[in-house]
Amino acid sequence: MQTLLREFFQRHHPAPRVSAVTAEDSLLLTGLLDSTLMLDLVAFLEQRLQVSIPDQDLVPENFESFSAIGHYLQSRGCAAP
Numbered sequence: 001m002q003t004l005l006r007e008f009f010q011r012h013h014p015a016p017r018v019s020a021v022t023a024e025d026s027l028l029l030t031g032l033l034d035s036t037l038m039l040d041l042v043a044f045l046e047q048r049l050q051v052s053i054p055d056q057d058l059v060p061e062n063f064e065s066f067s068a069i070g071h072y073l074q075s076r077g078c079a080a081p
Contacts, residue, residue: 001070001078008044012037023067028060038063045069049078 002023009018009032018032027033033041041063042053051073062072 001073002066004048005066005069008041009033012040021066023070024065026064027066028064033063045073049073051076051078 006018009021009027013032021027021030021032038058042058045051046053053076057072061068063069
């Protein structure tokens with residue numbers, strides 16, 4: 001799952017910046033994720049993983065880090081690509 005997420009973020013940020021982020025680092029505090037990019041991320045995940053992410057799940061806890069996103073997606077029944 002981390003590979004897929006890093007692929008997405010490298011489209012929007014320099015690769016070295018994304019590579020420096022660990023699975024537990026806050027995507028919000030590092031500036032990799034903001035409210036606008038979160039909508040793009042959700043659309044990307046829905047398309048690539050064939051999952052529906054309801055609006056009520058768009059909370060910082062679910063998208064705080066690569067690890068949090070992975071756990072959230074697993075809870076939605078998604079397997080790592």
